[in-house]
Amino acid sequence: MGWLGRGAVALAALGVVAAGWYAWQGGRERPVWSELHVPPAFAAPRSFSLGEYEFAWRGRGFDLHRAAHPEKSLWAAQGGFLAAGIGHARVEEHRGAMFVDERRGLLCREQSVEGFRLVGRQLAIDGHLRCTDGRISAYRLSLEDDGARGLRLAVQLDDPALNRLYLSWSRDPDEHFFGFGEQFSHFDQAGRRLPILVQEQGIGRGLQPITLGANLTARAGGDWWTSYAPVPHYLTSKLRSFFSESGAYQVFDLRDERRVQLEVHEGRLAARLYAGDSPSELVEAHTSLVGRMPPLPEWTQHGAIVGLQGGTARVRGILDKLERAGVPLAGVWLQDWVGQRSTSFGKQLWWNWTLDERHYPHWPELSVELRGKGVRTLGYVNPFLVDVAEKGGGARNLYREALRQGYLVRDAAGQPLSLLNTSFSAGLVDLSNPAARAWLKQVLKEEMLARGFSGWMADFGEALPFEAQLASGEDAALAHNRYPEEWARLNRELVEEVGGAGELLFFTRAAYSRSPGLTTSMWLGDQLVTWDRHDGLHSALIGLLSGGLSGFSLNHSDTGGYTTIRNWLKDYRRSEELLLRWIEFSAFTSLLRSHEGNRPQDNRQVYDSPVALAHLARFTGVFTALAPYRARLMEEAAQRGLPLVRPxxxxxxxxxxxxxxxxxxxxxxxxxxxxxxxxxxxxxxxxxxxxxxxxxxxxxxxxxxxxxxxxxxxxxxxxxxxxxxxxxxxxxxxxxxxxxxxxxxxxxxxx
CATH class of the missing domain: 2.60.40.1180 (Golgi alpha-mannosidase II)
Incomplete structure (x- = not known):
């Protein structure tokens, strides 16, 4: 039965209590609105020209707009717009999920505006914040013209002890909010409180009873907002767009009909206010800053990439079935090239990035055979390493190498962190260490690329603990959200160093703001093998649409979903009907790639039946027929940042x-x-x-x-x-x- 076992029923009452506790915790998370005090000298309206933009001070608020279009507000506030404070967050990492217990201490809600200073195209607004303990801290909010793209925004608090910032601005009651990276349950976030924290998305994410069971037995159920790839960026139905450049934990509170609040767990903020006359122009503005994704290698567009496991003989047998069924193949994705292990979650891999020659004997012959048929081979890697001493077989032990050279993330005591996955633990490579980065890239060149791989899944990246000690000395709380960017950067450097740009493909799951300029492709992570919008097929559609607005222009999902659960209370297994419909969906995205799932034997597979084989052949044909159109769209994505799959x-x-x-x-x-x-x-x-x-x-x-x-x-x-x-x-x-x-x-x- 695995880790979702018979104890779920006995723990149901505890689940009710837990739900009440979390509801109470959420009730404490109220916005921190400030009270604005304006001296008489600053109560009179005045305007400031910032190049293409104009800042109009109204006496107790402001409006920011393009000088040529004063009727359209880009950013505005009425009353207090800045507060600060001191907070203490205990953030626990558990199997990639992040649990934040934020305790607010000092609050500084009384805001004054005491000066405007215009230098060139930059306006500085100076004032003070009065705190509940009587202390007074100066602040500066500056706005600077950034040309057609919009404006730069910066907030700086004078008191270094203040580690929380609460910035507020106006919204319209009927305004809709889109984007925020990959969001899976809702496309419009108006009326919600949305944390921005890279993490494991969870199993179920609100679908019952699976979410309750996953939470009670492994704290793994997730929530409607948990995402591998959130981004502090939005666009609205009123053609406004905001992007926080901070890497800190932050929360957008959109519950008030007239105000937005951004809570930032840092005493400073850099942000962007984008200008555009259409949604497309706003996406272009954002991606001109964070980067754009290049076209995928041409070979990926002329067939399916079929995920297979089981070793040389099994792979050859299934490939023969696919060939006889007339399925056009671009590649075969062999994630278990490193060897397969059984865990409480199902079939997983040995996280040691070397070929398992016992599992895949005669690898060179298989690779040459596939390339001769025009079929590329793809593999799997992630930034974790496990000790393979228990596996045996004399394989190179990368964990021991990294441990010996000090390349793993460490705890406060200076010892390598041991991070739990399912029923095993692993060490995480410290990507802030240049020597560790160089070593890992060399490993992947020697052990993976030298084996003839043309692509790979660059998995994980969401689990850096807040308490980790990094070689760079950077605070892990600020590095956490950006770790997946560094993981993508390492893979991109690998591609470029071997001259593989335009030929090699890697696809990432965890991501943050600047991932579009670093990765070559995205995928949506581990959906449940269900239909629903919490964690199933429908959630994959919503994730594609929301992520595309934040720059993830080339994105796709595991066809058929990934997570399968065997449980006496309720099974979640992939049906043939779900598989067929997911194939249809994937044929109209950037990649058509299948996955056997974590329990392949419990899922219907693309090669299981004549019906499934015929359906895969049919829609791979549809996918290849769309290749010329997708090629034009990928050029547009590279030039303008527009996604292929669009709302x-x-x-x-x-x-x-x-x-x-x-x-x-x-x-x-x-x-x-x-x-x-x-x-x-x-x-x-x-x-x-x-x-x-x-x-x-x-x-x-x-x-x-x-x-x-x-x-x-x-x-x-x-x-x-x-x-x-x-x-x-x-x-x-x-x-x-x-x-x-x-x-x-x-x-x-x-x-």
Whole structure:
């Protein structure tokens, strides 16, 4: 039964108590609003020109706008806009999940504004904060013109003892908030309190009873906001956009209808206020700062990347089945190249980045055979290392090497941290140590790339404990969110050092603000093998849409999901129907990659049945037919930062269809609208289309959509709802390409 065992029922009452405790804890997390005191000398309205922008002081608040468009506010506040304090956070890491117990001490809520100083295109606002213990601390808030992109914002507190900052600004009651990196449960975050902390997303994330069981037995259930890749960046329906450049733990509080508050666990803040006349312009502004993702290697776009495990003989046998079924293959992803181990969670890997020649005998012959068929091999790595002494077999022991040379993250006593995963522990490479980085890159060159791999999953990156001691001397609390950026940077350096740019692929799970400029591809992490929006197929759609607005333009999911649970109370196993629908969904994203899951024997697999094989062959054909269109979109992503998978809001911000919550459809580029089947047993869909004339791909039927209306279409297996605007060259080219391949007609007839 694994770690979600029979104790779940006996612990149900404890779960109720725990839920009450967490609700009480959440009730303490109120915004810290400040009271503004303005001396008479500063009560009169005045304006300041900051190049393209104008700051208008209203006496008890301000409005910031472009000088040419005073009617559109980019950032504003009424009353107090800054508070500070001293807080004490106990942050516990457990299997990659982060548990924050924040205790507020001193608060400084009384704010004054006592000076404006304009130097060139930079305005400094000076004042003081009075604290509850009587102390008075100076602050400075500065705004600086950044050209067409917007403005730079900085806040500095004079008292170094103040380690909490609370910045507040105005919002409209009907304003919708999108982005924040990968968010899986909700697309619109208005009305919510959203922490920004890189961590394990959890198992269930609110879906019951799995979340309760995971929390009670392993503290692993997660919550609606837990994410591997959060970003302190948003765009709104009023075309406002804000980005905090801080790496500290921070919280956006959007519960008040008229005010936003950002809580930052640091005594300073650098941020950006973006300007743009459309959602696309705001995405361009953000990605011009944090970086953009280059096009994927061409070989990834002409077939499926199929995840297989089990050793040389088993892989050859399954590849033969795929070949006979006519499945176009771009690559075979062999994550267990390092050897496989059984744990309480299922089939996992030996985290020692060397080839297991007992598991994969005759590797050179297999690699050459695959390359001869035009099939690339992909592997798996992460920044952890385990001691493989118990494994035996004489393999190079990377953990012992790293331990001997001092390359592992250490605790307060100077000892290497031992971090629990499932039923084993591992050491984490200290990426702040240049020597450790160089060593790990050399290991991957010698042990992985020299074996002929063309790509790999660069897993993990979310588990740096706050109490860790780093070689650089940096505070781990501030390095935590940026550790996945450094992990991506190491992999990117590896690619560039071997001259593999444009040819090698790595895909990362954990990410933060500047990951788009560092990684080559993203994937959404470990979804549950369910349909739901908490942690299943629907959550993958929401994650793609939200992450794309923060720069994750090339993203995809494990086709079929990953996490499988065997439990006497309720099983969570991948059904064939879910697998088929997930294949359909993945065919319209940047990569079509399958995963056997943590318990392969309990899941339906793409190679299990004639139906699954035929479906994979069909939609790999659809995926390859879309390659020319995706190539144009990837160039656009590299040049402008726009995602391949887009929310309707990006192109139809004023249409009611774009505000469906949660979204049930998406755009591939700006020419294809896809509504995947997200519910078990569904064979028809009602789709919200933006107003206009649309063509249904499979039937070629034309629909005239009206604002706020829906259209009903058949959606049997093999025919997810796909539309294109009347007259779209992309849509017509796709229709012809599918017709030539014999893929326009579904093998399953619609009623």
């Amino acid at each position: 309707l809001w990006l192109h139809y911000p004023d249409d009611p269809a774009s505000l469906e919550e949660p979204p049930r459809s998406f755009l591939l580029g700006d020419q294809l609208l896809v509504a995947p089947v997200l519910e078990e047993g569904a064979d028809t869909l009602e789709v919200a289309l933006p107003a206009g004339r649309w063509v249904h791909l499979w039937s070629q039927r034309e629909f005239v959509a009206r604002a706020g209306g829906r259209v009903k279409v058949a959606a049997p297996p093999g025919q997810p709802a796909v539309f294109y605007p009347v007259g779209s060259l992309v849509g017509e080219e796709l229709r012809r390409a599918l017709d030539v391949r014999g893929l326009l007609t579904s093998p399953v007839s619609a009623e």
